[in-house]
Amino acid sequence: MPKGAKNIIVKMEKVNKWFDDFQALCDVDLTIFEGERIVVCGPSGSGKSTLIRCLNGLEAHQSGDISVHGTELRGDAQSVRQVRDNVGMVFQQFNLFPHLTVLENCTLAPINNGKMDAQAAYDKAMTYLKRVQIPEQADKLPGQLSGGQQQRVAIARALCMEPKLMLFDEPTSALDPEMIKEVLDTMVSLAEDGMSMICVTHELNFAKRVAHRIIFMDKGRIVEDQPPADFFKKPKSPRAKLFLEQILSH
């Protein structure tokens, strides 16, 4: 936990989520403080993505309580909107709007939400594009950019909404190896600025470097929740041990 943090930004209590017969989340309890950086890992199908997608209402949970930055997600449109106002998300496939320029990708939501006027949105977008080090690409279409650049635009786009919490859903999994670093570097610099982050990733070096806690999931349950040093040295569960052996052996 970062020093002096006491405000809770995410609280999940006994959260359950089913896709038809398949239970994706199973009695998940999780508390995250402001400024904390969490890395979520685990085998595929363990519920990692579902966990963070529940946090901004992209998936609805069926039982239990979730509150984000003081707003409880009750499944109604208003609470979902309120939560999304405070939460930015970065997707595996970038999901940039292909018909809009990089700049328009960044300004669409802030202008549309009435958060700011066009000039302010433009200034903000340019600030964050500089931040992710691609201001010179502002007038290009996403398709003209490399994967790494597109993902950095996606990060800038999310930051333009001034989120209190950033969710990353396997942000480097769709990238060519030589582009992973530029995206991770951007995330590290974001982390250094004190952004609260939850990141689903298999980049364990990144996890070691920036995470306060590593959450290991299996079959919809949180099996481990430890600081990286402990998690890598002495995982408690056999499932996490096996996972680490497999992932570190290659």
Added chain:
Amino acid sequence: MGEFFIEIFGKPHGIILFQLVAACRFTIYLSLIAFLGGGAIASLITLMRIAPSRHLQRIATAYIWIFQSIPLLMLLFLIGLGVPGLLDINVNPWTAATIALVLFTSAYLAEVWRGAIESVARGQWEASFALNIRYSSLLRKVILPQAIKFGIAPTIGFMVQIIKGTSLAYIIGFSDLMLVGKRWANAPVLGSEPFVIFPLMAVMYFCICYPLAIFARKLEARSIAKNA
């Protein structure tokens, strides 16, 4: 105008040709009305079909299902002859043909457009939701601009189907190319035999439809090239 045709083609071919060309007007008018009216209703049905409300979705699905399962000819009979007979009123062929074709067109276009909208990657919706973009703007600024490229070629292609579909309206007395042509083919006039008139009509339908077909193919090729 009529004299001009007679001057060139003589009698009776000049007269026949002129009447057929004149009748093409109504084929085109009816097609346009069907397309515009059907398109307007189709937009509404499409919006309902993709709306978050399950009730609206069901109504829209039922609408599409009903009017897509009834053959156009049956719709024309029902609206042009069935309903007027039942209620003992007179419905003129224009009105009946318009209603039948608008219903037919709207159901078909709604289905085409729904498909186009669903071709837009799911991630585009999710990114918009995550960014809290309002639903109306999400459709206008994110989804529709991308859906149009999937929908435009089948839409134009369907216009060809509408134009050919209007030919069925002759059955309820709608005076289009088909009716006028058929009347001539049945007339005991030398030089207006079916084997002269029907190929002539086919050529006329071809002349109206072919440019559209080409246009649709061009648009399709362009959108494929863009996506490659």
